[in-house]
Amino acid sequence: MKIGNLHLSNNLIMAPLAGITDLAFRSIVRRYGCGLCYTEMVSADGLVRGHRATFSYLRSDPGDRPLIAQIFGSDPDVLAAAARAIEEGGLADAVDINMGCPVKPVIRRGAGAALMRDAEKVRLIVQATRKATTLPLTVKIRAGWSPKEKNALEIARIAEQEGADAIAVHPRTASQGFSGRSDWSVIAEVKAALTIPVIGNGDVERPDDVSAMIDSTGCDAVMIGRSALGNPWIFRNALRLRAGEGTELADLEEKVRLIGEHLERSVGLYGEETGVKCFRKHLFWYTRGLRGSATFRKEAGTILGKSNVLAKVSAYFEELAGGSAEEKKALDFSGNLNISFNQSEAFPRPGPGGTEER
Ligand SMILES: Cc1cc2nc3c(=O)[nH]c(=O)nc-3n(C[C@H](O)[C@H](O)[C@H](O)COP(=O)(O)O)c2cc1C
Structure with a gap:
């Protein structure tokens, strides 16, 4: 599997989880076969202003590859400059733009999922960021803003037209937060319309959900979030199932x-x-x-x-x-952790700094 010129050893991806997917966590999931990790989301503004705290969220090491740095923001020029800074600093192999985050501090700045309400802004952002970096560029979206504004397909098409190399789809609306279920048919719809790789995400709870998602949506890769918490073995077991082997419980x-x-x-x-x-x-x-x-x-x-x-x-x-x-x-357990977060619990900050400093 390839995203732009970035080769992945497999198509199982660890989702970006703010406050969680730091270098320590990523080293653990990689051990169990995860083929690609994202950093936690970081503020494009913070990177451009050279905030040390923001850069600290991008800490990595040579074994921590392949790695996508995820940025959030709403100003095309700032996002573009942040992508350039990531490339120039050799901080990651690819850049992702967050267009799915529903939490208030991010939305208030017109960033994250708020971007899905402004297709023209999305076009300008992807255009500007594409011009600013030669690194592979990806976009992570939701199904839309609300049940009445489900426009994942429109946003995904724009991202592809403007040069994105892959799209990750978490098919809940922003207004849903983390409630209800992901609507995998949205992933299928996006996949059917695009030629770039589509990464399916949402409610993969058990190792066998990986092939269920691929079979039902045709997606090119599967992104796992909450089910990997305390359970990095989900990657090993999904790979084992694919190889026709049984799952192996961690003792x-x-x-x-x-x-x-x-x-x-x-x-x-x-x-x-x-x-x-x-x-x-x-x-x-x-x-x-x-x-x-x-x-x-x-x-x-x-x-x-x-x-x-x-x-x-x-x-x-x-x-x-x-x-x-x-x-x-x-x-012993293997998957199906059923870890749920409500919006206020989501995005806990680990070390120093809050969303504002990201
Ligand atoms: C605590 C928490 C933090 C998250 N942080 C981010 C983030 O920084 N960037 C992002 O694009 N999505 C973020 N997400 C969304 C996940 O990447 C993923 O899309 C979502 O959890 C659905 O996947 P899952 O059902 O496998 O958990 C976060 C979700 C949770 C629960």
């Missing part, structure tokens, strides 16, 4: 090893204090559904210091390992 040993490594990477990225705090949400997701996890989370949620967290995790997993084989089997 407790693998989980505890991965938790340690993810925490280590988080601390490496942000320093001990912030790294531990940023990691807490991941720890909750990794332990979701496990026996006694509610008590564990309550206790682990206030622990400071990497070694204290690790000690707590080891003690908890040792206790779990003492359970019967039947019980341990029941503890």
Whole structure:
């Protein structure tokens, strides 16, 4: 699979998740076979103004490839300049423009999903950004603004005409936020009309949903968001299913090893204090559904210091390992996490800075 001149080893993509898909998280999902990652969304304005906090959201390393940097904004010149800065700084392999974010701080600036209400602006933005960079350029959209304004096809066509190399479609309307279900027929409609690759997204909960989405929409690649939280194995299992193999559940040993490594990477990225705090949400997701996890989370949620967290995790997993084989089997999960976010919960900020500084 190719996006512009960018080769992907497979067509399973980790969705951009603000406050979550940092370098530490990306290194984990890549290990399990994810073929492409996005950065968290960053403010084009912040990049152009040279804000250090904004650049920090784009931190990467040589193993963190292929990587798309996602920018948001509403001014064509600013988005274009941000794309140029990403290319000149060698910060990513491709640039994505966020046209799907429904949260107020972004919408208020006329950015994210608000752009879907202004097709002419979309044209100017893609045109200007296309001119500004030789990197592959992608756009991530929703089904539209509201049930009465569903124009994914129109926006996707404009993006293609103006030189975008791929389109990702999350087929909920902005007004839906994260409620209801994704309408995969919108992905099929966009795919049928475009020649550039179409990335399907929305409610892929289990490894077998990947082929279900490809079969029902014809999309070229599948983007997974919430179901990868605490469950990076979804990529490995989707690849195994495709190869005609069965899924492989992560055992407790693998989980505890991965938790340690993810925490280590988080601390490496942000320093001990912030790294531990940023990691807490991941720890909750990794332990979701496990026996006694509610008590564990309550206790682990206030622990400071990497070694204290690790000690707590080891003690908890040792206790779990003492359970019967039947019980341990029941503890395992693979997909279908059913993690839901409402709009106010979405986009929690991890380290320093909020949406305004992005
Ligand atoms: C916490 C959270 C943060 C998100 N951040 C972004 C973002 O920065 N950029 C973006 O384009 N979409 C963002 N999204 C939307 C996801 O990329 C994805 O489109 C959506 O979650 C649907 O996919 P899923 O059902 O696989 O989770 C976010 C979603 C959530 C829940």
